[in-house]
Amino acid sequence: MQSSKHHYGTRAILTGLLVGGLALSAPAWAKTHNIAMTAVETDIVVEGSGEKYAAWTFDGTVPGPVVRVTEGDTINFTLTNPATNKNPHAMDFHAAEIDFLKNYRAVNAGETISYTFVAKKPGIFFYHCGAPPMIQHVARGMFGAIIVDPKNAKAWAKADREYVLVQSEFFKNPDDVQAMFDRKYDNMLFNGGIFKYHPFVTGGGKLDAKPGERVRIYFVNAGPNEFSSFHPIGEIWDNVYESGNPTNKLNGVQTYVVGPGSAATFDVVVESAGAYPLVTHSLTGALRGAIAVLLVGPDAKPAPLMPMVPWVLPAK
Numbered sequence: 001m002q003s004s005k006h007h008y009g010t011r012a013i014l015t016g017l018l019v020g021g022l023a024l025s026a027p028a029w030a031k032t033h034n035i036a037m038t039a040v041e042t043d044i045v046v047e048g049s050g051e052k053y054a055a056w057t058f059d060g061t062v063p064g065p066v067v068r069v070t071e072g073d074t075i076n077f078t079l080t081n082p083a084t085n086k087n088p089h090a091m092d093f094h095a096a097e098i099d100f101l102k103n104y105r106a107v108n109a110g111e112t113i114s115y116t117f118v119a120k121k122p123g124i125f126f127y128h129c130g131a132p133p134m135i136q137h138v139a140r141g142m143f144g145a146i147i148v149d150p151k152n153a154k155a156w157a158k159a160d161r162e163y164v165l166v167q168s169e170f171f172k173n174p175d176d177v178q179a180m181f182d183r184k185y186d187n188m189l190f191n192g193g194i195f196k197y198h199p200f201v202t203g204g205g206k207l208d209a210k211p212g213e214r215v216r217i218y219f220v221n222a223g224p225n226e227f228s229s230f231h232p233i234g235e236i237w238d239n240v241y242e243s244g245n246p247t248n249k250l251n252g253v254q255t256y257v258v259g260p261g262s263a264a265t266f267d268v269v270v271e272s273a274g275a276y277p278l279v280t281h282s283l284t285g286a287l288r289g290a291i292a293v294l295l296v297g298p299d300a301k302p303a304p305l306m307p308m309v310p311w312v313l314p315a316k
């Protein structure tokens with residue numbers, strides 16, 4: 001004969017199953033986001049000298065806006081390609097799992113495209129234009145980052161400060177598609193600028209942090225071709241999460257390779273004040289622009305996820 005204790009146990013399990021089942025069919029945490037972007041063909045600042053570049057962009061900046069949702073959320077996305085543009089454009093979200101032929105097709109100037117996806121996997125993901133020649137649309141600036149936060153915030157340590165860094169190759173002549181195929185890039189960019197976060201360079205800024213803070217870098221390699229070997233000079237990554245998924249956790253990593261079209265999340269806890277350049281240790285890239293100085297001091301102020309985008313220089 002069953003004891004009453006056993007009975008209660010069974011009921012608790014049944015209740016648990018029922019609640020679990022309901023949660024699966026109607027997740028209380030899931031939200032719906034209506035996200036609209038516009039393909040904008042415009043000049044942007046790529047250097048502290050004020051040098052401009054004929055970019056193709058999402059919403060007028062390189063990188064495009066950071067999209068941030070939570071695992072399980074639904075995204076209704078619309079891309080508008082204004083009639084004033086000259087080229088077809090498209091949008092490919094690496095956070096989505098949907099038919100590419102239907103959803104990632106290019107639309108002509110004067111047209112829009114809409115589609116819906118559920119961000120099922122947490123992480124940091126690349127997004128980019130896929131209109132042909134894709135190598136040129138990416139090289140000219142049509143890319144960005146989407147963060148899918150884990151639905152369980154306790155899946156990893158809480159970050160005290162967060163930044164998004166997107167690496168990409170810069171080709172001085174935006175129409176030289178052959179140079180893009182031949183990997184003949186002129187500079188390596190972080191967040192659309194040459195030495196944008198290098199305080200010793202004209203017009204350059206920095207990334208701020210306080211000693212002891214857990215700084216989380218959502219890192220995306222837009223390419224189009226080169227691998228990044230992401231390294232914090234003077235530090236060691238406390239944790240690296242492949243594709244930014246908390247379950248893909250590495251410990252004590254000096255450099256971590258992020259291929260073109262890929263991404264990872266990097267945590268560093270800097271013990272003492274000072275300057276810690278974040279670089280691609282593929283040095284031809286670092287020395288041509290991909291150095292972001294993490295300046296650690298007690299007076300560090302709060303900062304946006306992607307500082308200095310767009311790069312607005314002070315009037316001379």
Ligand SMILES: [Cu+2]
Nearest residue numbers: 089129131137
């Ligand atoms: Cu495009």
